[in-house]
Amino acid sequence: MCPNHFLDTSILLGSRISWDAQFSHVSSYINVAGIQRISSKRAYNEAKGVLQRNRRAILQYLDTLKTEFSNPGHPIVNETGVDRLSKKYFTAIENEKIRNALTRFTQKNIYDITHALQDGNSVFDNYKLTIGRTFQTALNSLAIDCRTLEGSFIRRYDICPQVYDQIYGTEQYRLIALINYIEDVKILLDSYFLQDRILEENLFFVTTDTTHILHHKNDIEGILIGMSVSHPQEHYAAN
Amino acid sequence: MTNEGIRKMRYSPIKHPVSVLDILISEIFHSSPDLRVSKNIIYKILYDLKNQLDTDNPIRDTLSFYWYFYGPNSDSLKEHITKMEKRGIVDQQELPDGRPLLHLNRDISHIDDNGLDEAHTKLHKILTGFDISKAGEYRESIYRRYAPFSFQNTFKHDYLKQLKSFNAKIQVKIVLEDNENDDEILKEFSRLENLLYTSENELSVHPVFEDFQEDFSSFVTGTLRILETNMEVSDFNKFNLGKETLDFLNDSTWNTFARGVRIPDEGHDPIYNDKIPEWCEIFENSLNGYQNIIDDYDTQSIDFISMNRPRSKILSSQSKSILSSSICGYLGYGE
Numbered sequence: 001m002c003p004n005h006f007l008d009t010s011i012l013l014g015s016r017i018s019w020d021a022q023f024s025h026v027s028s029y030i031n032v033a034g035i036q037r038i039s040s041k042r043a044y045n046e047a048k049g050v051l052q053r054n055r056r057a058i059l060q061y062l063d064t065l066k067t068e069f070s071n072p073g074h075p076i077v078n079e080t081g082v083d084r085l086s087k088k089y090f091t092a093i094e095n096e097k098i099r100n101a102l103t104r105f106t107q108k109n110i111y112d113i114t115h116a117l118q119d120g121n122s123v124f125d126n127y128k129l130t131i132g133r134t135f136q137t138a139l140n141s142l143a144i145d146c147r148t149l150e151g152s153f154i155r156r157y158d159i160c161p162q163v164y165d166q167i168y169g170t171e172q173y174r175l176i177a178l179i180n181y182i183e184d185v186k187i188l189l190d191s192y193f194l195q196d197r198i199l200e201e202n203l204f205f206v207t208t209d210t211t212h213i214l215h216h217k218n219d220i221e222g223i224l225i226g227m228s229v230s231h232p233q234e235h236y237a238a239n
Numbered sequence: 240m241t242n243e244g245i246r247k248m249r250y251s252p253i254k255h256p257v258s259v260l261d262i263l264i265s266e267i268f269h270s271s272p273d274l275r276v277s278k279n280i281i282y283k284i285l286y287d288l289k290n291q292l293d294t295d296n297p298i299r300d301t302l303s304f305y306w307y308f309y310g311p312n313s314d315s316l317k318e319h320i321t322k323m324e325k326r327g328i329v330d331q332q333e334l335p336d337g338r339p340l341l342h343l344n345r346d347i348s349h350i351d352d353n354g355l356d357e358a359h360t361k362l363h364k365i366l367t368g369f370d371i372s373k374a375g376e377y378r379e380s381i382y383r384r385y386a387p388f389s390f391q392n393t394f395k396h397d398y399l400k401q402l403k404s405f406n407a408k409i410q411v412k413i414v415l416e417d418n419e420n421d422d423e424i425l426k427e428f429s430r431l432e433n434l435l436y437t438s439e440n441e442l443s444v445h446p447v448f449e450d451f452q453e454d455f456s457s458f459v460t461g462t463l464r465i466l467e468t469n470m471e472v473s474d475f476n477k478f479n480l481g482k483e484t485l486d487f488l489n490d491s492t493w494n495t496f497a498r499g500v501r502i503p504d505e506g507h508d509p510i511y512n513d514k515i516p517e518w519c520e521i522f523e524n525s526l527n528g529y530q531n532i533i534d535d536y537d538t539q540s541i542d543f544i545s546m547n548r549p550r551s552k553i554l555s556s557q558s559k560s561i562l563s564s565s566i567c568g569y570l571g572y573g574e
Contacts, residue, residue, distance in 0.1 A: 013566050020563040022572050048537075052456035054565040060440045097569050104568025108560050129429055132436055132463075134558035139460050143541040211571070 029232030268343035
């Protein structure tokens with residue numbers, strides 16, 4: 001019988017960018033045969049939300065740059081000017097993850113951003129459309145891979161409870177004390193719920209999240225009995 | 240207002256104490272013979288008037304509004320019109336389709352009131368340009384001139400109008416089995432994409448829309464799936480299935496937003512401040528319902544893609560760079 005692997009948000013997202021060297025382990029892992037991959041609606045929604053929030057943030061940022069460069073006394077539209085205005089824009093963003101996403105996006109795409117701003121409205125609009133369509137493609141592939149149908153590439157379970165206070169109150173309390181991040185705790189409890197109530201078999205919780213999950217592997221496994229927390233590379237290497 | 244209208248108002252006998260609102264509402268009916276209008280049109284005309292009156296005109300304080308499903312709404316005007324009905328000044332009649340319309344039953348006397356001269360002049364100017372057969376255009380002009388949030392115009396007018404034109408072109412394509420307009424259809428699709436992304440970003444302007452914005456993003460994702468698939472269908476049944484799903488979602492989206500638009504200060508006059516807790520509760524309940532609809536929509540729209548166009552796309556190097564840089568940044572991966 002195939003082992004059950006619960007994929008968290010980092011794997012759901014990482015497998016959208018399998019070409020990226022930093023996610024090569026996810027890419028290798030996702031191609032390993034003989035694994036029953038599952039996830040929860042919460043993990044899926046979080047991955048979907050990340051893609052949609054990034055789409056929004058990037059398009060809004062580009063519109064702001066466009067407006068700033070049309071103001072009197074604006075800097076010259078070149079990479080230095082874009083960099084200067086971008087840094088000013090990023091300092092005002094409270095959400096650290098979005099700020100990091102935009103910073104990295106700008107670092108890697110400053111040439112395209114600058115050209116889109118230099119070459120007139122239609123080039124700028126086309127670049128925005130490229131961005132929108134890129135995220136749309138990723139959102140579609142995520143939704144197609146991760147469905148509730150039996151036999152889906154990643155079978156998504158939509159039956160996990162909204163809150164765990166009643167059924168796993170103690171486990172939740174101990175995990176919050178350990179991880180201090182409720183969203184990750186809920187996703188861990190989703191996987192535990194599926195192991196405990198639906199599959200009735202031990203499962204692997206697969207993630208690349210070092211800060212919240214992998215650092216606490218032993219403690220988490222001590223709280224959620226039967227579950228093994230693992231990095232995708234462990235399964236790739238084993239195969 | 241016609242001269243005949245002014246004459247009638249000045250010389251009719253006083254049967255009830257006449258208020259400024261009685262005068263202004265009656266004037267609307269004198270703008271054309273035997274005029275029948277909905278309460279919503281009266282709200283819009285008087286909202287227009289309020290916005291044109293000098294800031295120190297005391298009549299502005301008698302007109303209080305909040306934005307809602309169909310634009311400016313007014314509980315106090317609604318209440319006043321009901322009283323006018325009871326006093327026999329206006330009558331309500333139902334059209335065969337069930338829409339209630341008001342008409343003037345009898346004239347009322349003129350009164351002198353501080354600010355009324357300016358109101359007469361400005362209302363006359365508004366009514367001179369008003370044509371009941373073009374009430375839709377007038378409604379849109381109220382949105383264009385006064386809507387407190389640009390989302391209201393981008394979504395309700397720009398996007399929905401563009402969608403209508405897009406659907407019409409696809410219908411022609413299916414009926415005539417003609418691909419000649421494919422370039423034009425693609426351009427319209429791009430316009431729709433831009434309008435949806437613009438609408439999505441316009442919701443950032445107020446924290447009250449924060450949760451709604453998350454759901455609206457899922458609406459955008461699902462809608463683009465259906466629109467893109469509909470560009471390629473050659474079967475009317477499939478097209479209609481997508482169109483009907485979309486129509487329902489467009490209505491649900493607007494209705495949910497409209498329950499929230501009156502909550503921020505920009506969405507209502509201060510007189511309604513004590514209604515805010517009640518409105519917040521209504522908005523929250525509506526959001527919960529909308530979230531369920533959006534969840535279903537995600538599944539429906541992906542089923543739609545799978546049913547019609549199951550192939551996946553290959554990303555360009557530019558797209559790969561966009562996606563990996565933002566995801567890596569978001570997940571906290573460095574260089």
